[in-house]
Amino acid sequence: MKSQEIRSTFLSFFEEKKHSILPSAPMVLKDDPTLMFVNSGMAPFKEYFLGHGEPKNTRIADSQKCLRVSGKHNDLEEVGYDTYHHTLFEMLGNWSFGDYFKKEAIAWAWELLTEVYGIDKDILYVTVFEGSDDGDKLSLDTEAYDIWKQYISEDRILKGNKKDNFWEMGEQGPCGPCSEIHVDIRSDEEKAKVSGKDLVNMDHPHVVEIWNLVFMQYNRKANGTLEPLPNKHIDTGMGFERLCMVLQGVQSNYDTDVFTPLIREIETISNKQYGESDKVDIAIRVISDHVRAVAFSIADGQLPSNTGAGYVIRRILRRAIRYGFTFLDKKEAFIYRLVDVLSKRMGTAFPELKAQKQLIENVIKEEEQSFLRTLDQGLVLLNKMVDETKGNVVSGEKAFELYDTYGFPIDLTALILSEKDLKLDEKGFNEELEKQKKRSRAASEMSTDDWTILTEDTEEGFVGYDTLEAQVKITRFRKVSSKKDGDLYQLVFNVTPFYAEGGGQVGDKGYLEDAHGDVIYIIDSKKENNLIIHFVKNLPNHINESFRAVVDAKQRLRTESNHTATHLLHQALREVLGTHVEQKGSAVHSKYLRFDFSHFSKLSVEELRDVENFVNRRIEGKLPLEEKRNVPKEEAMAEGAMSLFGEKYGDTVRTIRFGQSVELCGGTHVSNTSDIWHFKIVSEGAVAAGIRRIEAITNDAVKDFYFENNRAYFEMKDMLNNAKEPVKALHSLQEENSALKKQIEVLLKDKAKNIKAELKNELLDVNGVQFLAKKLDLDAAGLKNLAFELGSQFDNLFLLFATEQNGKALLSCYISKGLVAEKGLNAGQVVRELGKFIQGGGGGQPFFATAGGKHPAGINDALKKAKEYIS
Structure with missing residues (x-):
């Protein structure tokens, strides 16, 4: 079966079992x-498990793209070394939100695997939760067992x-026992x-879990205790790639038709x-997994980028x-060439691959070329590190600097060192x-208490499209x-009335005021699992009373102006560029977009002028x-509305x-484009x-921009009399400045010639150098x-020149290449010491290197010390 x-x-x-079939959600949250x-x-x-939203259907099924490369679920370093772990994988799943429970979930899983897919019952094993005698005091899941x-x-x-049979989404939240279904695809001789x-559960490559049936029936509190959920849910996940391995009769996920076209x-x-x-x-x-x-x-x-989720993607690539x-x-770059094969194989199930194929190829190719550089x-820096190493062990601290500062992989460092008969100080x-x-952990350390529920009033959500004030x-x-x-x-x-950060738009700020005149400032608004959350530094004194919630109108208008301008900008770019x-x-911030x-x-x-004019004409047109x-x-798309991948x-x-x-x-916008003022x-x-x-500005920021430019213009004009x-x-x-620079260059060259003639007479013979x-x-x-000119005339030269420029010191060391080879001298090492x-540092090549510092008074000591290298 393909x-x-x-x-x-x-x-x-599962569609026959009355489940709504949903497309895979975007992988980036x-x-x-x-x-x-x-x-x-x-x-x-x-949000459905947490009770923050209601699904349209209590039964859902899909094939969801998943990525496990960071945090609790991190398979990255195992990928490639075994045959059944992946960074990205598809998870086939069916869900019940307060509908069916263990009986149906188990029956349907068994029916699908053994009757529909035809998997031999004699190669299947199942697990159930045995209970725990820790603080949870949970007993055997006899219901599932029976x-x-x-x-x-x-x-x-x-x-x-x-560890294996109690599933939790995190330190807090819905959780419950689970039943895993494992398959044994070994040969009869091995069995x-x-x-x-x-x-x-012993990490055997041919005895693997393929499906996990999670029975969500508890909620984990912040203090670690469990409480029963008001509704019981089913959450199942089956590894698509592993299922393909079983049904296609191969011994590795990579031998299935999911991967073989990429491998070829x-x-x-x-x-x-x-x-x-x-x-x-x-x-x-x-490579076939990571692409x-x-x-x-x-x-x-x-x-790919240097921070957050983008850094994770860059690291994988x-x-x-x-x-x-x-x-x-x-x-040379080659991974981008695999995108065409991937798109052809998976583009039907995931049309975003076909739609974004050219972009994906371009981004991967540029990332490859950049990292290869x-x-x-x-490699140059590593060779330099090797040259400076005394003995056969390379400093772990220096290797870490190469890894941390330059992104050079530590395993590649270790491999190259081993080829040179050197060892890495791994410790x-x-x-x-x-x-x-x-x-890093200290910087991101956070603790979150449980929610304290004050009222069971229905949370009706956002009313801020229509008003900036509300009684709450x-x-x-x-x-x-x-x-x-x-x-x-x-x-x-x-x-x-507070808009929660989303769709690129920042969250609203403002305040709460109670009947007593007390005010609490809201410093941010965000959305989490369908809840709109407002951040404050202190709790209100009269927390159970009603409040007047007021959005900062000035900031909202500035933000709305910028958000509306992004729509007009999008239209302008398509009109001007294609x-x-x-x-x-x-x-979208209040100050810029x-x-x-x-x-x-x-x-x-x-083109920039045309884009800018296009937007400003729509502002001047006072479009409502x-x-x-x-x-x-479907109706919105039929009317020409643009959506975003x-x-x-x-x-x-x-x-x-x-x-x-x-x-x-879903963002907020001005009621008329004239409110934007200018773009x-x-x-x-x-x-x-x-x-x-x-990057662009609108409204008050444009006024400030023109004011500042006008001020700078008159200052400049004043300086020009x-x-x-x-x-x-x-x-x-x-x-005039260019002409003077040329004159100075001529004078400096003449000066250097005179100095060169004088310095020849000052050279000292020390041990033949x-x-x-x-x-x-x-x-x-x-x-x-000057150093290189003198070097062209002498074969055994050791020079250390120093100068003071703008309160800073500079050292330049030149050593004839013959001396570098014969006596093991190294200019880079000299200037570092x-x-x-x-009070500075530097480096360079063995025959020429420089160092800069902030302490010119130390120049004389450096010059005196230099002679020791050859005496």
């Missing part, structure tokens, strides 16, 4: 601060511990030697054969690149790595503590806001129209291959030129 049929069979089976990525099939439905006895012999029902039941393409590109060696096989598995994770992330709107670099001898630079490296992790009651609150922000409180209201332009992200979009080249001055709420998504839309949507600009959007682009540049970024044509006066000054250490009145370029005298 993989596409396996997936469709699963979905059809935007309103859950506890997760960067969807790491299990239930993540997109957390149900399983109807389908499978008791010797195949295994009792599992809390005769060891029973499969002894290998369950890697073999063709690299001229290496899968199966020829362990190292090559691991590299090919790593899927990176491609899907980019398709869902997450580009760089791991793939270095395996190709090291074990497949690929020194980093590897080249790292020292790990100590530095642990220090960094502790700093606090329905729940909790305390959140972190090293970064200290103690804060999170409040939830029955209704709120309909290939698509929004790839935005940030940022807009990322797909385009292949830098915008010209004329035309808003529609709760419109069926990576956004999660419901069955009904909100459309925003200004003239011909129509978009699906001004302040910068345009590249974010990634094929992605450009415009109120010239009638200041631009012409500046050009005149530039020409021509030596000179001297302070000179030249700049850095002058010192270098002498740099301590001037």
Whole structure:
């Protein structure tokens, strides 16, 4: 059975069981601060488990893209070394929200696996929760055990511990016992030697879990205790790739048709054969896995970057690149070429791959080229580190610096050192790595209390499209503590006029006022699992009373102006540049807007002017806001509304129209484009291959911009003696300055020639070396030129020149290449040690290096010390 049929069979089976079949949610999470990525099939439905929302159907099924590379669920370092772990994987799942429970979940799982897919019952094992005698005091899940006895012999029902058979979404929240279904695909000979039941949950590559049935029946409180949930839920997850392995009769996920097309393409590109060696096989598995994770992330709107989720994606891609670099001898970009195969194989089930194919290829190619340059630079630095090493052990601290500062992989460092018969101080490296992790953990350390429920009033949600004020009651609150922000409180209201951060738009600020005149300031508003949360520094004194909630109107208007401008900007870019332009992200603040979009080249001055004029004409046109709420998504799309890849839309949507600009959007906007006042682009540049970024301002920020520029203009004019044509006066000054610089260069060259003649007579013969250490009145370029000119005339020269420029010290060391080879002298090492005298440091090549410092008074000591290197 092919993989596409396996997936469709699963979905059809549960559709017949009256489940709504949903498309995979975007893998990158935007309103859950506890997760960067969807790491299990239930993540997109957390609000339903938490009771913060109601699903339209209590039965749901889907195939969800998941990524496990950070936090509690981190499979990254195992990927490639075994045959059944992945970074990105599909999780086939069916859910019940307060509908069916254990009986149906178990019966349907068994029916699907054994009757529909035809898996032999004799190769299956199941586990149930054995209970725990810790603080939870939970007993054996006899309910699940008794149900399983109807389908499978008791010797195949295994009792599992809390680690394996009690599922929790985190330190707090819904949880419960689970039943795992394991499959034993070993040969009959292997089975005769060891029973499969002894290998369950023992990380055997051919006795693996394929399906987990989670019975959500408890809520974990902040203090660790459990309480029964008001409604019981079912959350199941089956590993699609492992299921394909079983049904296609192979011994590895990588031997299924999910991966074999990618592997064949890697073999063709690299001229290496899968199966020829362990190292090559691991590299090919790593690359075929990682390209899927990176491609899907980019398709869902997450580009590689240096922070947050973007850093995780960059790290995955760089791991793939270095395996190709090291074990497949690929020194040029090639992973981007796999996207075409991936798109053809998975584009039907996941159309975002086809729609974003060109962008994905461009981004991956640029990332590959960039990291390959980093590897080249790292090799130079590593060779330098080797040259400076005394003995056969390379400092772990220096290796960590290479890893942390330059991104050079530590495993590649260790490999290269072993080829040079050197060892890495792994203990020292790990100590530095642990220090960094502790700093990172300390910076992000946070504790969250349970919600204190004040009232069961229905939370009606956001009313801020229509009003900036509302009478509210606090329905729940909790305390959140972190090293970064200290103690804060999170409040939830029955209704709120505060817009919660989302869709690129920042959250509202404002205040709460009670009947006694007491005021509490709201410093931010965010959404978490469908709850609108308001952040305050202190709890109100009269927390159970009614409050007047007031949004900061000035900040809201500035933010609305910028948000509306992003819609007009999007329309302008498509009009000026072409309909290939698509929004790839935005940030809407009260002071500025940022807009990322797909385009292949830098915008010209004329294009920027045309875009700016286009937007301002719509502002001058006083276009009114035309808003529609709760419109069926299909109807909105039929009317030409634009949607964004990576956004999660419901069955009904909100459309925003200004003239011909129509978009699906949940943000807040001005009632008329004239409220924006004016639009001004302040910068345009590249974010990634094929992605450009415009930053712009509107409203009060534009007024401030023109005021500041006007002030600067008159200051400049005053400095130019109120010239009638200041631009012409500046050009005149530039020409004059250029002429003077040329005169200075001629004078400096003459000066250097005179100095050179004098210095020849000052050279000292020390142990057969021509030596000179001297302070000179030249700049850095002058010192270098002088050193190399003298070096061209002497074969055994050791020079140390120093100068003082703008209160700072500079040392330049030149050593003839013959001396470097014969006597083991190294200019880089010399300046690093002498740099301590001037409270600085530096480096360079063995024959020429420089050091800078902030302590010119130490120059004389450095010059005196230099002679010791040859005497």
